[in-house]
Amino acid sequence: MKLAIGRMPHGQRNLITDVPGVRVGHTTIDRGDCHTGVTVVLPPCENPYAHKLTAASCVFNGFGKSQGLVQVDELGTLETPIALTNTLNVGKVHDALVSYMIDVCAKDGMKLTTVNPVVCECNDSGISDIAQRPVDETAVREAIASADVDFAQGAVGAGRGTVCYGMKGGIGSASRLIELDGETFAMGVLVQSNYGASADFRAATLPEGLAECDKGSIIIIVATDLPLSCRQLKRVLRRCSVGMARLGSYIGHGSGEIAVGFTTAPRERKGHFATIRTLDEDSMNLPFRAVGEATEEAILQSMLHAEADVKLNGERVPSLREYLDQQG
Numbered sequence: 001m002k003l004a005i006g007r008m009p010h011g012q013r014n015l016i017t018d019v020p021g022v023r024v025g026h027t028t029i030d031r032g033d034c035h036t037g038v039t040v041v042l043p044p045c046e047n048p049y050a051h052k053l054t055a056a057s058c059v060f061n062g063f064g065k066s067q068g069l070v071q072v073d074e075l076g077t078l079e080t081p082i083a084l085t086n087t088l089n090v091g092k093v094h095d096a097l098v099s100y101m102i103d104v105c106a107k108d109g110m111k112l113t114t115v116n117p118v119v120c121e122c123n124d125s126g127i128s129d130i131a132q133r134p135v136d137e138t139a140v141r142e143a144i145a146s147a148d149v150d151f152a153q154g155a156v157g158a159g160r161g162t163v164c165y166g167m168k169g170g171i172g173s174a175s176r177l178i179e180l181d182g183e184t185f186a187m188g189v190l191v192q193s194n195y196g197a198s199a200d201f202r203a204a205t206l207p208e209g210l211a212e213c214d215k216g217s218i219i220i221i222v223a224t225d226l227p228l229s230c231r232q233l234k235r236v237l238r239r240c241s242v243g244m245a246r247l248g249s250y251i252g253h254g255s256g257e258i259a260v261g262f263t264t265a266p267r268e269r270k271g272h273f274a275t276i277r278t279l280d281e282d283s284m285n286l287p288f289r290a291v292g293e294a295t296e297e298a299i300l301q302s303m304l305h306a307e308a309d310v311k312l313n314g315e316r317v318p319s320l321r322e323y324l325d326q327q328g
Contacts, residue, residue: 003300006293008286011175014297016188017149018175019223020044021264024190025147026157026171027139033129033312038093039157039171040143041082041190041221044264047104049115052077054276055262056230058237060244064217064256067094068118076230078262080117081144084158084171084192084219087123089135094119096140120258122194122217124161126311154305158192164218164302165248166198166210167320168309172302176290178226180283185226187290189240192219193302195255200248203300203320210318214252218244220295222261226287227277237261239288243295 011018021044028037045051055078057069065087072078080101085093097117105112124130143157152171155161159170175188195218198210220240228236237259244251251257268275279287303320310316 003297005297005300006289008176008290008293011177011186011188013150014175015151015173016041016175016190016221016223018186019188019225019264022188022223023147023149024151025143025145026152027143028156028160029134029139030160031134034132034134035161036086036124036128036130036135037157037160038135038139038143039084039159039192040140040147041223042144042147043078043081043262047108048081049079049101049105049112050108050110052079053262053264054228054230054233054267055260056233056237058234058240058259060241060257061251061255063254064121064258065090066120066258068116069260071116072118072260078118080115082118082120082221082260083140084120085135086128086130086158086161087121088130088133090119090121092133092135093140096137099137100141100144118260120219120260122158122162122192122219124194126163127161127309127317129312153301155307155309159302162192162194163216163317164193164299165196165201167303168306168317169193170302170306172298172300172305174294174297174301176294178286178290180286186224187226187287187294188223189291189294189298190221191295191298191302193299194218195257196247196249200250202246202248213254214250215254217256220259222259222291223264224287225264227265227279228263229276229278232279232284233261233263235284236287236291239291240295242292243299246296247299
């Protein structure tokens with residue numbers, strides 16, 4: 001879907017996978033009253049535990065059940081794929097990532113004794129019977145195995161049962177390109193959208209009563225090949241709130257708003273020391289703008305790719321595309 005958001009150019013796919021080496025995979029579960037799933041964001045290296053990437057997280061509002069963020073912020077590194085799912089499946093997905101990383105490390109002759117999986121969530125209990133917890137290790141491994149640079153958006157994977165601004169939400173993605181000193185870098189964003197009050201939505205006029213308060217959650221994953229320190233990454237992640245605010249969110253009390261980001265820029269290690277090229281602080285405005293624009297567009301893409309749905313109680317969840325068509 002073509003959108004005109006902001007000033008900066010987007011990458012070839014306009015997806016988080018415009019960052020070289022990054023891949024995304026889904027497993028979608030539709031059986032009985034279960035309409036949920038898991039989405040994984042894979043860093044470029046086959047063994048992220050052996051080749052840790054610089055990373056950071058930013059919790060705008062902590063109404064969430066994510067795992068792994070404490071160590072990410074303490075050490076400034078990512079050592080597993082990032083998985084998104086629903087609230088009550090976080091523990092099962094975490095356990096699945098542990099098993100997966102044990103196998104990955106064993107192939108490299110490494111005995112894994114500690115690992116920090118990153119798992120984030122949204123509550124999809126309106127559309128899916130969340131208490132059944134159907135996302136198991138098989139689903140996680142299928143999502144990892146299916147990961148590719150081209151992937152579906154909308155009501156798939158972890159976004160299968162989510163609702164955004166009272167309309168069908170889901171998985172959405174966008175990217176922006178940054179030109180610096182003759183080099184081109186990509187800033188990619190992927191969201192799992194499940195938040196927002198319809199009366200606050202600024203992209204279209206919506207009927208009252210779809211979602212009366214800003215609650216739910218949004219998870220934002222940021223990937224870039226721009227050389228940034230973990231401190232600079234956290235500064236970038238804070239600007240994801242710009243994209244949320246442009247669409248009307250005030251980051252409500254009952255909503256978990258969390259961003260996790262990593263850079264694929266190389267770290268040169270020699271003995272006890274590591275050399276990391278980092279962006280000059282006076283040049284941070286471009287990545288700030290890029291992540292704000294890409295977050296705003298990724299949220300809209302998550303809604304525009306999602307079809308209308310029905311909640312377990314029979315209430316219809318409309319699609320954003322319906323309202324845009326009505327408004328001409």
